[in-house]
Amino acid sequence: MINQKGNPVENANNRVTVKVDGAGRLIGLDNGGDQTDYDQYKGISRRLFNGKLMAIVATTFEAGLIHVKVTSPTLPEASLELTACSPEEKLPNKNPITSNQPSAILTGQQNEIPVRKIEISSDNGQFLNDKQPTANVIATLSPTNTDYQEVEWSVVNDVGIDSNIASIQPNGQQAMVTAFGDGGDFRVRCTSRNGKNTINLISELEFKAKGLGTAYKDPYSFISAGLYDEHEGELTNGNERGVATSRDGESQVGFRDIDFGKEGSDKVTISIFALSSEPYELQIWEGMPGGESSSTLLADAIYQKESKWNVYQEEIFSLSKKLKGVTSLSFVTNKKMHIKGFCFEKQNRAFEQNYAVDADKIYGDHFTKLADRVEQIGNNVSFDFEGLDFGEKGATQIVLYGHSPIDKNSIHIRCFDGEEETANILEFNHTEQYQKKIFPITKVTGIQNISIIFLPGSNFNLSWFQFKE
Secondary structure, eight states: OBOTTSOBOTTOOOEEEEEEEESEEEEEEEOSSOTTOOOOTTSSEEEOBTTBOEEEEEEOSSOEEEEEEEEOTTSOOEEEEEEEOOOSSOOSSOOOOOOOOOOOOOSSOTTOOOOOEEEEEETTOSEEOSSOOEEEEEEEEESTTOSOOOOEEEEEOTTSOBOSSEEEEEETTEEEEEEOSOOEEEEEEEEEOTTSSSOOEEEEEEEEEOSSOOOOBOTTSOEEGGGOOEEESOOEEOGGGOEEOOSSSOEEEEEEEEEOTTTOEEEEEEEEEESSSSOEEEEEEESOTTTOTTOEEEEEEEEOOOOOTTOOEEEEEEEEEEEOSEEEEEEEESSOEEEEEEEEOOOOGGGSOEEGGGOSEEESSOOEEOSSOEEEEOTTEEEEEEEEEOTTTOEEEEEEEEEOOSSEEEEEEEEEOSSOEEEEEEEEEOOSSOEEEEEEEEEEOSEEEEEEEEOTTOOEEEEEEEEEO
16 A cells, blocks of 8 residues: 555555456455454455555466456555466366455445544643643544544553553543643553454553642552552563562562542452462551561461463452551562452441541540540530441431440530531430440431530540441
């Protein structure tokens, strides 16, 4: 394939139809190695690959002219004339005369105009910062009259893993890219399926992001193991952009800046491919073991499943404590395994035991915070818990685990959904020690900000509370 200037078009992928008549016949069409093209070798129409298509022509065992005609939508017809000569000797055992026939189009469609190239441009340059965190990007398809106008957008890092420092909002052949954290380079990727079931064409435009602060990883969405920040021991690239640990000796794979939020989680699902069905030791740490004095062993676990070659299998691990806020996580292995990535279970603290000491805000005249409780709660002390989601079923009871050294403590439970406030007054009578008490409350649903308020004259010790349906 050549262009109007007579230069070869190395990436041409036009669909062409080949017709042979006269003293010749078409016996094969081969586009030279496109394994994603399922059109038949014995058909009469195929796409070019890298600008080329080989037509295999045989004679009809008769001398004469062979006419080869090639057509493609919107392009001028091309033809070639060959001459078939009589053999010097008569050929014995002549095979039946057969030729290629029209067949079903399995890649794209008949008379299609495929996408040859995608070019990405940016209206606002390729450097994003706190003053200009966004850019509008445009995909220009060549040829412009292609039958496949639909494209897909994503933001990835240098090895093709979804980036955690930027996002993209598609709008047809345009998209808005937003950087929300530092982390060096990322790439805006635009792809076309080009009439196939899978991605056929990829184009990328490099961006840099700086001055935006830390981009935290979301543990409640899948985090690819290929995004690891630190490691000890020998690591190699794993299947599906994961990571493979060392065959012999200890390997550590560490991830920093994971934001678990206020609710936190203590259940993680890890996708693992092990080379055998033997048991594999796997430790899960908060922090980096050996590298941080504050690191904590969360699970000393065993992974064992019947191995399926090159297939990741998920396993759920329970941790010894709930991870909250921004922290780091490490996996430690002693045998080779492939880790694709991990995802934590998003937990709803609305119906869990919530320790008073973990309140989003605590304020008032007097209180003493201890490891798992708040004691000597006095006048006008408030505990605020924000964004508890009670869903449609809602809650109609609250359990308080506390201790009232005095005859009676009056406690206000206020629930605010952003528009309306619901208030309940509870009377917690004297107890000799910590005790669970259940109180009915006005039903609350949806997302609520909860305040537990102690009135003047209070003297109370509170460990935790829990809402019930």
